[in-house]
Amino acid sequence: MQIRDRTFVVAGGSSGLGAACVHELAAQQGRGMIADLRPPSEELQAAVDGRFGHHQTDIQDGDAVRSLLQATVERWEAVDCVIICAGVLHAERIVGSDGPFDLAAFRRVIDVNLVGTFNLLRLAADVMRRNEPDETGERGVIVTTASVAAFEGQIGQAAYSASKGGVAALTLPAARELGRYGIRVCCVAPGAFETPMLEQAPAKVRETLAAQTPFPPRLGRPDEFAALVRHIIENPMLNGAIIRLDGALRMPAR
Numbered sequence: 203m204q205i206r207d208r209t210f211v212v213a214g215g216s217s218g219l220g221a222a223c224v225h226e227l228a229a230q231q232g233r234g235m236i237a238d239l240r241p242p243s244e245e246l247q248a249a250v251d252g253r254f255g256h257h258q259t260d261i262q263d264g265d266a267v268r269s270l271l272q273a274t275v276e277r278w279e280a281v282d283c284v285i286i287c288a289g290v291l292h293a294e295r296i297v298g299s300d301g302p303f304d305l306a307a308f309r310r311v312i313d314v315n316l317v318g319t320f321n322l323l324r325l326a327a328d329v330m331r332r333n334e335p336d337e338t339g340e341r342g343v344i345v346t347t348a349s350v351a352a353f354e355g356q357i358g359q360a361a362y363s364a365s366k367g368g369v370a371a372l373t374l375p376a377a378r379e380l381g382r383y384g385i386r387v388c389c390v391a392p393g394a395f396e397t398p399m400l401e402q403a404p405a406k407v408r409e410t411l412a413a414q415t416p417f418p419p420r421l422g423r424p425d426e427f428a429a430l431v432r433h434i435i436e437n438p439m440l441n442g443a444i445i446r447l448d449g450a451l452r453m454p455a456r
C-alpha cells in the first residue's frame with residue numbers, strides 16, 4: 203500500500219514507537235488519527251502539521267474504538283491502515299517476597315496488550331473490508347506490536363510475555379481470515395528500544411540489554427521501528443509474519 207494520501211490509525215501514537223510511526227507516516231504524506239489515552243506532545247503535533255488528529259481512546263473499550271474509527275472516517279473518509287503500538291509494561295514475580303502475583307495486575311496487562319490489540323484489530327478490519335480495493339486488490343494493512351519477550355520472557359515478565367505471546371500468535375489466524383478481504387496483518391517483535399516505556403526500567407537493566415545485543419550493541423531507536431512499519435505497509439508480500447527487530451538480542455532468564 204502506498205502511504206501518500208492514505209489514512210492511518212496509530213494506537214499508542216503519542217509516545218515512543220507509535221510517535222515515531224506518526225512522524226514517518228506524516229513525512230510520507232500520510233494522515234490520520236493518533237489513538238491514545240494521552241495527547242501527543244506539542245512538538246509532535248507541530249511536526250505532523252495537521253495531518254494527524256488525536257482521539258482519546260482506551261483500546262480495551264469497544265465503544266471508544268468504534269467512536270475512534272467513526273471519527274477517522276468522518277474526517278478522512280476511510281481507515282486504510284492500523285498500527286497498534288499501545289501497550290503497558292509490568293514486572294512482577296509469580297511468587298515474590300510479598301506473595302503470589304497480583305491477579306488483577308496480570309489481567310490488566312492481558313487486557314491492555316492482548317485484548318486491546320484484538321479489539322482494535324477486529325473493529326478496524328470490519329471497517330476496512332468495506333474499502334474500495336486498490337489496483338492490487340488490497341483493502342487494508344494491520345500492524346501489531348509484540349516483543350521479543352513473547353519468545354524469551356525473563357523472570358518477572360510472566361504477564362507481559364503472556365500478553366505479547368498472544369499478540370504474536372494472533373498474527374497468522376488474523377492474516378488467514380482477513381486475506382479474503384485483501385487485508386494484511388503483520389506483527390513486529392522489537393528488542394529493547396529507547397522509549398519512555400523502557401525508561402521505566404532501571405538504568406542498569408537498560409545498559410545490560412544494550413550490551414547483550416550482538417550488533418549494534420545499543421538500544422534500538424524508534425525511527426528504526428518506524429522504518430520497518432513503513433516497509434510492511436509498502437510491501438504487499440509481507441503478510442502473516444512476526445518480524446523480530448532486535449539486533450540479534452536473545453534475552454537471558456534475568
Ligand SMILES: NC(=O)c1ccc[n+]([C@@H]2O[C@H](COP(=O)([O-])OP(=O)(O)OC[C@H]3O[C@@H](n4cnc5c(N)ncnc54)[C@H](O)[C@@H]3O)[C@@H](O)[C@H]2O)c1
Nearest residue numbers: 214217218219238239260261287288289349394395397399
Ligand atoms: N520500548 C521497548 O523496548 C519495547 C520493546 C518491545 C515491545 N515494545 C512494545 O511496543 C509498544 C510501544 O511501546 P513504547 O516503548 O513506545 O511505549 P510508550 O510507553 O512510550 O508508549 C505507549 C503508549 O501507549 C499508550 N497506551 C497505553 N495503554 C493504552 C490504552 N489502553 N489505550 C490507548 N493507549 C494506551 C500510552 O499512553 C503511550 O502513549 C508497546 O506495546 C510495547 O509493549 C516496546
